[in-house]
Amino acid sequence: MSKLATSYPSWSKLEQLSKQKINLREAFAKDPQRFQRYSRSFKGDRVKDISLLFDFSKNLIDDDVLASLISLAKEAKVEEHRDAMLDGKPINGSEDRAVLHIALRDLEGDFKGKDSVAGVKEVIPELKHMKEFSEAVRSGSWKGYTGKTIKSIVNIGIGGSDLGPVMATQALKPYSKRDLDAHFVSNIDGTHIAETLKVCDPETTLFIVASKTFTTQETITNATAARDWFMETAKDKAHVEKHFVALSTNVKAATEFGIAEANMFKFWDWVGGRYSLWSAIGLSIALVIGYENFEEFLKGGNEMDRHFKNAKLEDNLPVLLALIAIWYNNFHNAQSQAILAYDQYMNKFADFLEQLEMESNGKFITSNSERVNYETGPIIWGQPGTNGQHAFYQLIHQGTKLIPCDFLAPVESQNPIRGGELHDILLSNFFAQPEALAFGKTEEEVKKELGPKDAGNTFLVKSKVFEGNKPTNSIMFQKLTPGTLGALVALYEHKVAVQGFVWGINSFDQMGVELGKVLAKKILPVLQQADAQKVDSEGHDSSTSGLIKHYLSNRK
Numbered sequence: 018m019s020k021l022a023t024s025y026p027s028w029s030k031l032e033q034l035s036k037q038k039i040n041l042r043e044a045f046a047k048d049p050q051r052f053q054r055y056s057r058s059f060k061g062d063r064v065k066d067i068s069l070l071f072d073f074s075k076n077l078i079d080d081d082v083l084a085s086l087i088s089l090a091k092e093a094k095v096e097e098h099r100d101a102m103l104d105g106k107p108i109n110g111s112e113d114r115a116v117l118h119i120a121l122r123d124l125e126g127d128f129k130g131k132d133s134v135a136g137v138k139e140v141i142p143e144l145k146h147m148k149e150f151s152e153a154v155r156s157g158s159w160k161g162y163t164g165k166t167i168k169s170i171v172n173i174g175i176g177g178s179d180l181g182p183v184m185a186t187q188a189l190k191p192y193s194k195r196d197l198d199a200h201f202v203s204n205i206d207g208t209h210i211a212e213t214l215k216v217c218d219p220e221t222t223l224f225i226v227a228s229k230t231f232t233t234q235e236t237i238t239n240a241t242a243a244r245d246w247f248m249e250t251a252k253d254k255a256h257v258e259k260h261f262v263a264l265s266t267n268v269k270a271a272t273e274f275g276i277a278e279a280n281m282f283k284f285w286d287w288v289g290g291r292y293s294l295w296s297a298i299g300l301s302i303a304l305v306i307g308y309e310n311f312e313e314f315l316k317g318g319n320e321m322d323r324h325f326k327n328a329k330l331e332d333n334l335p336v337l338l339a340l341i342a343i344w345y346n347n348f349h350n351a352q353s354q355a356i357l358a359y360d361q362y363m364n365k366f367a368d369f370l371e372q373l374e375m376e377s378n379g380k381f382i383t384s385n386s387e388r389v390n391y392e393t394g395p396i397i398w399g400q401p402g403t404n405g406q407h408a409f410y411q412l413i414h415q416g417t418k419l420i421p422c423d424f425l426a427p428v429e430s431q432n433p434i435r436g437g438e439l440h441d442i443l444l445s446n447f448f449a450q451p452e453a454l455a456f457g458k459t460e461e462e463v464k465k466e467l468g469p470k471d472a473g474n475t476f477l478v479k480s481k482v483f484e485g486n487k488p489t490n491s492i493m494f495q496k497l498t499p500g501t502l503g504a505l506v507a508l509y510e511h512k513v514a515v516q517g518f519v520w521g522i523n524s525f526d527q528m529g530v531e532l533g534k535v536l537a538k539k540i541l542p543v544l545q546q547a548d549a550q551k552v553d554s555e556g557h558d559s560s561t562s563g564l565i566k567h568y569l570s571n572r573k
């Protein structure tokens with residue numbers, strides 16, 4: 018049973034330690050080995066192109082802090098929770114489910130404990146189905162109803178059934194089939210599907226209806242709109258099977274929608290939505306980058322799984338990433354964390370991590386049904402570098418909030434424009450920003466830089482001071498290959514799990530999304546009946562009633 022994290026002895030120790038200010042300038046000056054001491058490298062042993070360097074030396078930590086964070090993980094039984102997860106124990110207690118996204122990428126059978134869980138044995142046959150289908154579409158042997166090759170795919174899904182595929186297809190664009198256009202429709206705002214259909218041809222478009230539950234209102238409504246649009250041209254219902262496939266755990270609902278069983282790609286209830294890009298939900302990824310590359314992505318995730326399982330806590334990347342974030346979240350009042358990827362292909366990485374981290378760890382109830390008396394998941398946000406530098410870095414450097422940042426960058430660019438000059442410029446920024454954040458600029462340095470003419474201008478001098486001591490992690494990877502992306506995604510997935518274990522919460526349900534959905538379902542009939550009189554009898558507060566009435570009386 019999980020305990021309140023505040024009950025662990027190391028929690029109190031960390032509270033004490035947080036009162037001693039660690040100064041990064043002094044810490045680096047005192048210890049020439051600080052980088053060596055606080056960085057780790059990680060190499061794939063099967064996927065050879067994976068090579069990560071994780072530098073956490075620019076954090077407000079010392080050996081005492083690190084040792085106490087590791088003790089906290091031990092007291093919270095992180096290793097036991099991890100093993101229970103990898104063994105397929107039903108650690109998602111509120112839904113009584115196992116949490117086994119690792120099974121989707123365990124192609125060589127490294128994790129035996131999970132094998133008795135229902136569905137696990139179907140993973141490989143389902144991958145075979147994805148392989149055959151994606152190869153048929155990519156090779157052109159899969160034809161639309163008029164005998165034409167598929168030129169566009171449209172993934173219709175939302176949340177985890179959208180964000181993972183969007184992020185991964187963007188990230189792995191260099192591996193993509195450029196003559197196959199990939200579109201993603203998620204929002205129930207009709208604009209999203211309308212603008213997508215404008216650039217599609219019903220004869221050459223394949224719709225992928227991606228929904229774990231197959232009950233999600235946005236997805237089913239958008240899929241129905243897509244089918245109506247298709248039928249306007251195709252006329253005959255029999256043609257649907259050449260143009261619509263389903264990715265779901267709910268075979269019954271997908272059948273009711275009109276999708277033939279042969280066109281269904283299944284997964285299981287132990288795959289959480291935000292962890293589902295490794296499952297059939299990844300079909301759009303396989304279609305875009307090819308099945309072999311998709312498999313490399315899975316293997317990359319598995320490399321990180323084995324590291325997570327086997328590396329000791331002090332060297333365990335997901336554990337370190339999680340504990341460092343806990344240090345700021347719980348002992349330095351940091352409310353948010355920025356994800357800053359210096360790789361344009363990772364421009365959706367922060368969006369993806371938003372759901373991964375916030376839907377997983379935005380909880381106030383422990384697995385023991387107690388209300389937490391500490392902060393849980395931070396707000397995750399970010400933009401790719403260098404764009405963010407010209408937008409919000411001002412606040413990170415000189416604002417009043419502490420925002421720990423993860424900087425990520427590849428050693429090798431996929432596009433070495435001007436002989437690599439642009440990449441060098443990009444990376445010079447990737448190195449410079451954490452340096453500036455850590456070491457800042459003192460008043461004396463500012464005065465010296467300004468020279469005697471302006472050094473007396475107090476406002477100017479003070480405006481130019483950077484207090485520094487802002488913590489960052491830097492993660493360098495060799496190149497954004499499918500394997501590397503797999504390892505990075507799994508790194509963050511396990512980071513989230515470790516944090517949940519320490520905070521004693523269930524990172525694998527998402528009850529907090531339900532209430533809004535239920536209320537919207539109650540309001541919708543009122544909008545459809547356009548009965549402004551009825552609004553008052555619905556029991557809404559005056560604000561909600563007022564807004565609904567305003568809509569009803571002003572819409573055209």
Ligand SMILES: O=P(O)(O)OC[C@H]1O[C@](O)(CO)[C@@H](O)[C@@H]1O
Binds near residue numbers: 177227228231236290
């Ligand atoms: O795949 P589904 O069942 O359509 O769900 C989509 C998303 O909706 C949620 O259940 C809640 O928003 C997410 O967890 C999930 O990724």
